Amino acid sequence: MIAIAPIVYLVIRATAGGGAQSLDVSTIWPATVRTFALAVFVAIGAIGIGVPLAVLTVRTNLPLRRIALVLGALPLVIPSYVGALALLGALGPRGLLAQALEPVGVFRLPTIDGLLGSTIVLVLFTYPYVLLLTASALRRIDPTLEQAARGMGRGSLDTFLNVTLPQIRSSVIAGALLAALYAMSDFGVVSLLRCTTLTREAFLRYDALYDPAGAAAVGLVLAALALLMVGAEQWTLRGSTVAARRRVRARDADVPLELSRGARVGATAFVTIIVFLALLLPLAILGWWAITLVGQADLLSQIIEVLPAAGNAIAVSVAAAVVCLLLALPVAALVARTGGRLPRWIESISYIGYALPGIVVGLGLVFFAIRTAPFLYQTVALVVLAYVVRLLPQAISGARSGWERVDPRFEQAARGMGRSGLDTLVRVTLPLAAPGVLTGAALVVLTAIKELPATLLLRPNGFNTPATIIWQKTNVAEYASAAVPALILIAISVLPVYVLLIRPEARSYRRST
Amino acid sequence: MLSNRRPTALLLTIALVCTAAVLAAACGGSGGDDKLVVYSGREQELVEPLYAQFTKDTGIELDVRWGESPELAATIREEGDATPADVFYAQDAGSIGVLDSQLTPLPQADLDLVDARYRDPAGLWVGVTGRIRVLAYNTDRVQSDALPASVLDLASPDWKLGDIGVAPTNASFVGFVSAMRETLGDANTQTFLDGLATHAKTFQKNGQIVDAIASGEVDTGLVNHYYLYEKLGSDPNAPIANHYFDPSDPGSLVNVSAVGILSTSTQKEDAETFVNWLLTKGQVYFANDAVEREYPLNASQPGLERAAELPPLAEHMGPDVDLAKLGEDLEGTIAMIRKAGLVT
Numbered sequence: 084m085i086a087i088a089p090i091v092y093l094v095i096r097a098t099a100g101g102g103a104q105s106l107d108v109s110t111i112w113p114a115t116v117r118t119f120a121l122a123v124f125v126a127i128g129a130i131g132i133g134v135p136l137a138v139l140t141v142r143t144n145l146p147l148r149r150i151a152l153v154l155g156a157l158p159l160v161i162p163s164y165v166g167a168l169a170l171l172g173a174l175g176p177r178g179l180l181a182q183a184l185e186p187v188g189v190f191r192l193p194t195i196d197g198l199l200g201s202t203i204v205l206v207l208f209t210y211p212y213v214l215l216l217t218a219s220a221l222r223r224i225d226p227t228l229e230q231a232a233r234g235m236g237r238g239s240l241d242t243f244l245n246v247t248l249p250q251i252r253s254s255v256i257a258g259a260l261l262a263a264l265y266a267m268s269d270f271g272v273v274s275l276l277r278c279t280t281l282t283r284e285a286f287l288r289y290d291a292l293y294d295p296a297g298a299a300a301v302g303l304v305l306a307a308l309a310l311l312m313v314g315a316e317q318w319t320l321r322g323s324t325v326a327a328r329r330r331v332r333a334r335d336a337d338v339p340l341e342l343s344r345g346a347r348v349g350a351t352a353f354v355t356i357i358v359f360l361a362l363l364l365p366l367a368i369l370g371w372w373a374i375t376l377v378g379q380a381d382l383l384s385q386i387i388e389v390l391p392a393a394g395n396a397i398a399v400s401v402a403a404a405v406v407c408l409l410l411a412l413p414v415a416a417l418v419a420r421t422g423g424r425l426p427r428w429i430e431s432i433s434y435i436g437y438a439l440p441g442i443v444v445g446l447g448l449v450f451f452a453i454r455t456a457p458f459l460y461q462t463v464a465l466v467v468l469a470y471v472v473r474l475l476p477q478a479i480s481g482a483r484s485g486w487e488r489v490d491p492r493f494e495q496a497a498r499g500m501g502r503s504g505l506d507t508l509v510r511v512t513l514p515l516a517a518p519g520v521l522t523g524a525a526l527v528v529l530t531a532i533k534e535l536p537a538t539l540l541l542r543p544n545g546f547n548t549p550a551t552i553i554w555q556k557t558n559v560a561e562y563a564s565a566a567v568p569a570l571i572l573i574a575i576s577v578l579p580v581y582v583l584l585i586r587p588e589a590r591s592y593r594r595s596t
Numbered sequence: 597m598l599s600n601r602r603p604t605a606l607l608l609t610i611a612l613v614c615t616a617a618v619l620a621a622a623c624g625g626s627g628g629d630d631k632l633v634v635y636s637g638r639e640q641e642l643v644e645p646l647y648a649q650f651t652k653d654t655g656i657e658l659d660v661r662w663g664e665s666p667e668l669a670a671t672i673r674e675e676g677d678a679t680p681a682d683v684f685y686a687q688d689a690g691s692i693g694v695l696d697s698q699l700t701p702l703p704q705a706d707l708d709l710v711d712a713r714y715r716d717p718a719g720l721w722v723g724v725t726g727r728i729r730v731l732a733y734n735t736d737r738v739q740s741d742a743l744p745a746s747v748l749d750l751a752s753p754d755w756k757l758g759d760i761g762v763a764p765t766n767a768s769f770v771g772f773v774s775a776m777r778e779t780l781g782d783a784n785t786q787t788f789l790d791g792l793a794t795h796a797k798t799f800q801k802n803g804q805i806v807d808a809i810a811s812g813e814v815d816t817g818l819v820n821h822y823y824l825y826e827k828l829g830s831d832p833n834a835p836i837a838n839h840y841f842d843p844s845d846p847g848s849l850v851n852v853s854a855v856g857i858l859s860t861s862t863q864k865e866d867a868e869t870f871v872n873w874l875l876t877k878g879q880v881y882f883a884n885d886a887v888e889r890e891y892p893l894n895a896s897q898p899g900l901e902r903a904a905e906l907p908p909l910a911e912h913m914g915p916d917v918d919l920a921k922l923g924e925d926l927e928g929t930i931a932m933i934r935k936a937g938l939v940t
Binding site for chain 2: 110175176177190191194197274275277278279287289290291292293294295397398399400401402404405406442446449450453454457460461462463464467521539540543544545555556557558562564
């Protein structure tokens with residue numbers, strides 16, 4: 084029901100207002116192509132960075148690989164819009180680099196915008212989805228298969244392509260799908276970098292044309308495109324089975340792949356460049372803005388001003404994750420165990436909310452709440468509900484991958500020993516599925532904590548989050564004024580990332596060494 | 597296993613506490629039935645001190661909903677008759693103009709405080725402050741005497757001053773193009789847009805254009821006059837100034853921020869007090885205290901000294917167009933802006 088709500092709203096809005104007629108296909112067509120291209124390029128780029136990083140940090144003797152994994156995953160906490168602002172501040176036409184080059188006669192650097200610029204920025208801030216899902220998949224596949232392949236004289240690359248890759252494929256593609264759909268729903272980056280996607284077309288219809296029917300029609304096109312992407316995911320995964328379950332204790336079997344000296348240098352350079360561009364540079368710029376432009380006196384008062392908002396963001400995000408889990412667990416269990424049509428269908432539909440712009444989901448909930456549940460209107464409950472509509476697929480895919488890890492024979496054994504179904508679920512299945520389930524929950528928290536458009540529309544009066552404060556500040560003054568709330572937003576996001584995503588990954592190193 | 601339990605228990609506790617907090621907050625409801633609910637499309641940083649002063653003056657407490665004007669307008673339309681809003685104070689005339697069927701006429705005495713050209717002919721909304729379209733420029737890179745008297749020169753093939761910052765889908769630019777269509781006709785307007793597009797660099801918002809001018813990313817840009825003062829407020833040494841076109845030039849359009857009362861409001865008396873206050877005492881704040889130096893539109897209000905330092909609004913009347921009519925063919929205007937290739 085919740086997953087379908089936005090679609091119902093879009094259909095009502097688009098037809099009631101004659102939006103289907105008012106929608107001039109010629110204006111939508113270029114944006115549709117651009118959105119599709121952006122989603123595909125971002126998916127490819129995220130795979131291109133995320134998979135090598137995962138392999139290097141999980142499977143090789145890369146120096147400092149544990150730290151590399153942690154740093155490689157952290158760009159997830161930087162809101163892509165803030166990241167884009169910071170990168171422009173550093174490398175933009177008149178950014179810090181251009182100012183540094185002024186003495187040698189360079190005044191303006193070329194503008195890297197449009198599809199290319201948007202792809203680069205979105206890849207830099209979404210590849211961690213692929214990295215995290217791939218790294219955890221790599222860790223749970225059975226390494227004896229690879230050892231066997233190598234023992235039969237296969238090369239490392241050959242082994243990776245033919246033995247490892249097929250086993251981690253579903254995780255890689257699940258991560259790429261999250262990255263692609265994120266790119267489709269993104270508004271901040273594409274508007275900053277001049278790439279008119281469908282999301283921007285929808286905003287244009289609200290903001291410049293006051294045409295909600297037209298915006299809803301654009302939203303329907305976007306929803307169709309999202310279903311196409313999800314369909315493509317399922318098509319690529321057709322016939323694939325769940326990865327062979329690990330039966331050997333890690334420490335017995337994991338032998339890191341030795342990199343040659345040249346490969347080590349190259350790999351280290353690759354990791355360094357990515358971490359520099361996606362994490363260190365944006366953080367450095369934000370820190371620089373906070374220190375130089377806010378002023379020492381204002382710094383403390385600004386921090387104090389943002390702290391209650393940070394508390395708000397944590398509370399609604401965690402609540403959203405809890406609700407997402409309650410809804411996701413049954414769906415995930417049914418998909419993983421029965422493979423039935425209906426649960427799979429629900430899972431696919433849920434991705435639509437994730438690909439829709441926040442403003443569409445927000446106005447949809449305004450529409451429903453005011454008509455059916457006015458007592459919920461402009462309360463935090465509705466904010467939580469908006470996050471659930473938008474982020475449910477993250478929870479479902481996490482929970483599903485967790486469930487797929489659980490060998491049904493454990494459950495059968497428990498039942499055989501006379502445990503009840505509920506008891507088996509609580510004592511056996513849930514603990515084993517927990518890592519995947521928690522990964523999904525952590526992704527929900529992380530994405531919700533920085534959500535802006537739906538939060539703005541649905542929040543109670545006077546309710547702020549760091550994201551709304553960034554919006555409020557960049558509305559008037561220059562971007563640098565957003566540095567303090569942005570840094571606090573990043574700081575509070577680091578905790579869920581570390582506790583739920585990175586620590587379980589990093590901890591298994593200890594087991595394997 | 598034991599070492600695993602503790603973090604799990606901690607996580608569960610955090611999750612439960614957060615959920616409980618949210619539930620408690622939700623059950624508390626939005627409350628505040630006695631407060632006047634203002635949907636404010638005007639920036640919080642700008643008008644929050646103004647609203648505080650209103651409450652101090654009148655004792656009427658405000659419950660303010662902050663947002664972008666077009667999105668608040670869309671929200672009010674979705675809310676329909678159930679809208680909690682009593683008053684909508686919008687950034688531009690266009691955003692409030694689309695709500696005509698949900699607004700109630702304002703008292704004639706209030707309407708009469710403002711020149712007829714800055715209010716709705718049906719009296720559903722009234723302009724509070726005015727702003728003039730200008731060409732902002734970087735004073736280090738452009739000589740003021742090189743700047744043209746007419747906005748039409750910006751589209752000329754002879755334009756020598758590099759990229760011009762433009763926010764093509766922003767309400768202020770769309771309104772300017774709609775006004776040009778009224779005064780010069782569609783063919784001339786399209787020619788202008790096509791020419792402008794050959795040396796335009798597009799941005800989402802006016803504030804971004806002013807930043808780009810100050811940093812030297814572009815040398816000039818089409819904005820409303822007050823963005824200069826916003827920029828100078830945060831960076832007093834920014835090398836940036838406003839160039840005003842000829843007073844009657846299509847480039848000198850005057851637009852307004854505007855306020856209206858919802859017909860479903862249950863607190864019309866307080867709402868009318870709010871509107872009247874904005875048009876009287878509130879004018880002093882815009883004239884003398886606000887960083888953004890907009891024009892107070894009620895010239896009869898005493899105490900507007902600092903507004904006199906600006907180029908007089910009376911001399912920059914701009915093209916003679918009806919602001920309420922600018923929103924009539926937005927689709928057509930946007931289609932022309934698209935056709936010129938300005939929406940990238």
